Amino acid sequence: MRxxxxxxxxxxxSFNSLKVSNSVSFSVSQGEALGIIGPNGAGKSTLFNLITGxxxxxxxxxELMDMGDVTGMPPMQRCIAGVGRSFQIPxxxxxxxxxxxLLVAAAHGRGLSEHDACDKCGEIxxxxxxxxxxxxxxxxxxxxxxxxLELARAMATGPKLLLLDEIxxxxxxxxxxxxxxxxxxxxxxxxxxxxxxxxxxALNSVVERLMVLDFGRVIGIGxxxxxxxxxxxxxxxxxxxx
Amino acid sequence: xxxxxxxxxxxxxxxxxxxxxxxxxxxxGIMRLVNLAHGDLIVLAAYLLLITASVLGLSPxxxxxxxAPLMFxxxxxxxxxxxxxxxxxxxxxxxxxxxxxxxxxxxxxLQGFSADSRRxxxxxxxxxxxxxxxxxxxxxxxxxxxxxxxxxxxxNQLFYRTELGRxxxxxxxxxxxxxxxxxxxxxxxxxxxxxxxLVVTIAALYLGTRANFDPSIGPARLIYAFEAVIIGGLxxxxxxxxxxxxxxxxxxxxxxxxxxxxxxxxxxxxLLVLLLKPRGLFPRAFD
Numbered sequence: 001m002r003x004x005x006x007x008x009x010x011x012x013x014s015f016n017s018l019k020v021s022n023s024v025s026f027s028v029s030q031g032e033a034l035g036i037i038g039p040n041g042a043g044k045s046t047l048f049n050l051i052t053g054x055x056x057x058x059x060x061x062x063e064l065m066d067m068g069d070v071t072g073m074p075p076m077q078r079c080i081a082g083v084g085r086s087f088q089i090p091x092x093x094x095x096x097x098x099x100x101x102l103l104v105a106a107a108h109g110r111g112l113s114e115h116d117a118c119d120k121c122g123e124i125x126x127x128x129x130x131x132x133x134x135x136x137x138x139x140x141x142x143x144x145x146x147x148x149l150e151l152a153r154a155m156a157t158g159p160k161l162l163l164l165d166e167i168x169x170x171x172x173x174x175x176x177x178x179x180x181x182x183x184x185x186x187x188x189x190x191x192x193x194x195x196x197x198x199x200x201x202a203l204n205s206v207v208e209r210l211m212v213l214d215f216g217r218v219i220g221i222g223x224x225x226x227x228x229x230x231x232x233x234x235x236x237x238x239x240x241x242x
Numbered sequence: 243x244x245x246x247x248x249x250x251x252x253x254x255x256x257x258x259x260x261x262x263x264x265x266x267x268x269x270x271g272i273m274r275l276v277n278l279a280h281g282d283l284i285v286l287a288a289y290l291l292l293i294t295a296s297v298l299g300l301s302p303x304x305x306x307x308x309x310a311p312l313m314f315x316x317x318x319x320x321x322x323x324x325x326x327x328x329x330x331x332x333x334x335x336x337x338x339x340x341x342x343x344x345x346x347x348x349x350x351x352l353q354g355f356s357a358d359s360r361r362x363x364x365x366x367x368x369x370x371x372x373x374x375x376x377x378x379x380x381x382x383x384x385x386x387x388x389x390x391x392x393x394x395x396x397x398n399q400l401f402y403r404t405e406l407g408r409x410x411x412x413x414x415x416x417x418x419x420x421x422x423x424x425x426x427x428x429x430x431x432x433x434x435x436x437x438x439x440l441v442v443t444i445a446a447l448y449l450g451t452r453a454n455f456d457p458s459i460g461p462a463r464l465i466y467a468f469e470a471v472i473i474g475g476l477x478x479x480x481x482x483x484x485x486x487x488x489x490x491x492x493x494x495x496x497x498x499x500x501x502x503x504x505x506x507x508x509x510x511x512x513l514l515v516l517l518l519k520p521r522g523l524f525p526r527a528f529d
Contacts, residue, residue: 054422
């Protein structure tokens with residue numbers, strides 16, 4: 001049994017009377033890739049916001065490996081502690097170049113010196129196939145490149161745990177396949193991933209386990225094949241009558 | 243009337259206006275905060291220079307080296323404890339607070355220094371000039387203009403060549419995302435205001451050595467600064483210099499035609515630019 005990278009224990013969060021996170025518990029081992037699926041409004045992005053600290057839970061605990069309980073820690077410190085995140089809608093710093101976007105993340109997110117940050121960001125540009133646009137203004141990128149930048153910038157913060165929020169959404173089949181190949185390579189390199197995605201075949205080609213959320217509850221967690229064939233998932237997520 | 247002389251004086255005066263504007267532009271650019279007390283902070287710095295220079299018997303240029311760190315600290319504390327609290331989705335609180343600060347500063351200066359107009363004594367430098375063929379140029383206006391250029395180069399270097407500058411630009415772009423990258427926007431903002439106060443000190447030095455000042459002149463300097471920033475196009479420091487020069491030129495040409503037209507012509511030039519190029523002379527390529 002590998003050590004858990006992240007342990008989420010009975011996490012609850014409500015917006016008024018709406019329970020967007022209803023006693024969610026799960027853990028992710030070091031080096032594992034966990035996929036999260038669920039219908040719109042199931043609380044997937046909220047769960048990410050709770051893990052990054054952008055939202056505070058009403059109750060429950062979040063533990064990070066080496067850090068212990070981080071439930072009350074602000075987002076900035078969690079970033080430094082090793083939680084990196086890509087957004088569903090890419091939010092690069094438009095006015096900065098692609099390379100500068102990574103430099104900011106590397107310098108502040110993991111406290112690298114200018115020189116080390118340059119080296120590290122160069123590597124990440126190679127890995128994420130952004131080298132050719134390194135000196136372009138991020139605001140002018142096409143969607144696939146923006147998604148790649150989202151991924152690259154999250155990696156530049158030096159995450160132990162990488163959260164990907166619908167990174168393949170909105171891409172063509174071909175674009176999605178090339179991005180998935182990049183993500184698979186990153187995962188093979190030892191990164192721990194939690195990945196929210198609607199594009200199931202993309203997700204299932206990378207993750208080892210799948211967690212299904214509905215109305216803020218975990219309705220199943222296990223091997224992707226088992227999950228896709230479970231009656232509960234078919235009913236709730238795929239809308240197929242059992 | 244010597245046209246060439248008028249033009250040279252106008253351009254050099256533009257350097258002073260660019261110095262007024264650079265600090266304002268810096269703060270607005272990074273945190274979208276319109277500091278209505280900017281002019282009064284320049285006047286405050288001028289009085290600090292006056293005290294330091296007269297108490298220690300120093301040249302105002304040497305006194306500036308002592309006042310600059312003081313203003314840096316004032317800027318940091320002001321942002322940390324006052325202005326930072328007003329920032330948010332609503333643009334009204336910062337306007338109200340800096341407006342209040344402007345009034346408070348003016349009255350505090352009035353209380354402390356009376357309404358008498360004062361001047362920084364720069365000794366022989368005040369009247370020194372260089373003969374350049376057809377025109378004779380004052381050393382002080384030349385120094386002012388050169389300082390404006392040095393300040394703009396330094397700020398551009400800071401912005402585009404340093405880690406701090408990247409953090410400034412990233413925070414300006416999206417403070418929430420910057421926070422996720424491990425940046426503390428509050429510290430970035432405090433640093434920006436503190437640096438703006440260094441520029442304010444330089445502006446105050448030339449404001450005070452060039453002409454008389456009294457506690458009430460801040461708001462007019464703020465207007466010149468605003469006009470320079472807007473004429474130049476938001477976000478471009480070289481544009482701000484061009485804006486300063488536009489106002490400086492308009493003022494000296496106006497004054498050459500009729501001394502009563504000096505201030506008015508500056509404002510008319512501003513209105514003309516707004517009318518013809520509402521986004522300024524050098525808008526940033528991307529918005």
